[in-house]
Amino acid sequence: MKLSDKQMERWAPWALLLAFILLWQLICSALNVSEFIFPSPARIATQVAEFHEEILKHAWRTLWVTMVGFGIAIVVGVLLGFLIGSSRLAYAAIYPLMTAFNALPKAAFIPILVVWLGIGVGPAVLTAFLISFFPIMVNIATGLATLEPELEDVLRVLGAKRWDVLIKVGLPRSMPYFYASLKVAITLAFVGTTVSEMTASNEGIGYLLISAGSAMQMGLAFGGLVVVGAMAMIMYELFAIIEKRTTGWAHRGSGKH
Numbered sequence: 001m002k003l004s005d006k007q008m009e010r011w012a013p014w015a016l017l018l019a020f021i022l023l024w025q026l027i028c029s030a031l032n033v034s035e036f037i038f039p040s041p042a043r044i045a046t047q048v049a050e051f052h053e054e055i056l057k058h059a060w061r062t063l064w065v066t067m068v069g070f071g072i073a074i075v076v077g078v079l080l081g082f083l084i085g086s087s088r089l090a091y092a093a094i095y096p097l098m099t100a101f102n103a104l105p106k107a108a109f110i111p112i113l114v115v116w117l118g119i120g121v122g123p124a125v126l127t128a129f130l131i132s133f134f135p136i137m138v139n140i141a142t143g144l145a146t147l148e149p150e151l152e153d154v155l156r157v158l159g160a161k162r163w164d165v166l167i168k169v170g171l172p173r174s175m176p177y178f179y180a181s182l183k184v185a186i187t188l189a190f191v192g193t194t195v196s197e198m199t200a201s202n203e204g205i206g207y208l209l210i211s212a213g214s215a216m217q218m219g220l221a222f223g224g225l226v227v228v229g230a231m232a233m234i235m236y237e238l239f240a241i242i243e244k245r246t247t248g249w250a251h252r253g254s255g256k257h
Contacts, residue, residue, distance in 0.1 A: 039219040044226065047219035055208065055220075059227050062193055062205040065121055066231075069128025070189040077133040077181070081140025085174075086166050091145060102134040107195050114200045124196040124204065131192035132185040139181035143174025179243035186235045190228055 021041045027033070028040035035043050048055060080098070084091050106127055113123035147170050197206025205224045212221035 036216050036218055039222055043219040044222045048223040051220055055223060055227060058203060058205050058208045061203045063231055065124045066128050066189045066193040069125040069193065070132055070186055072129045073133035073185060074136060077136025078140055081137040085141035085144025098137065106131045106192060110196050110200050119200050123200040124193045127192040127196040128189040132189040135181040135184045139177035140174055143177035144170045147173060175247045179239055179247060182239045183236050187232045190232045194228055
């Protein structure tokens, strides 16, 4: 039975992932690579099954901390993006400063956050926020700032005020940008949380990675990485589904070739 283009697109990532895992296992087996250096997928699966309760406990901690930081990033990113995108003065004043701030390595903030907040949830939440709000802000600002002048002029002639244009036209037009930013920002949020947990926490996947590495349990460490990747992928797909359901007008004909 021949698969349709849509079915091929749906199964292509899984087929590629399976091929990658098989190749990984083949290389490890053929070259007899030490499990203490580079564990095979089979070894990773074995250790994940063996330590599944501990992994789930740390994964839950990483998940909810990440979502708290990500939620703050959405609120701040949308507000700043709306401010920057709706005002040329704000764009000129704030955007360069935010760009410079985004260039700073967020891992460098962790020791400062530890001094301020202590070891635990605080630094992880703020690191997830700091690393993920910028894409949201930029995309909202871009969606509003790139509103066609001709369209805005027509709406003004019809009696629409600046606020009406922004709320009724600018924001809906920015939704595809917004969802695109969410899919990028959520993956960055998991990175921020994990990095913070590696240095400023006694729970979470980041802490698990450090503990497993120091105990030479490399299969467990790789298992932790797989779990983080899986959580990020699930959240990415969730936002993709919501995007298609709420902004279908922006994806008209996307499945056609």
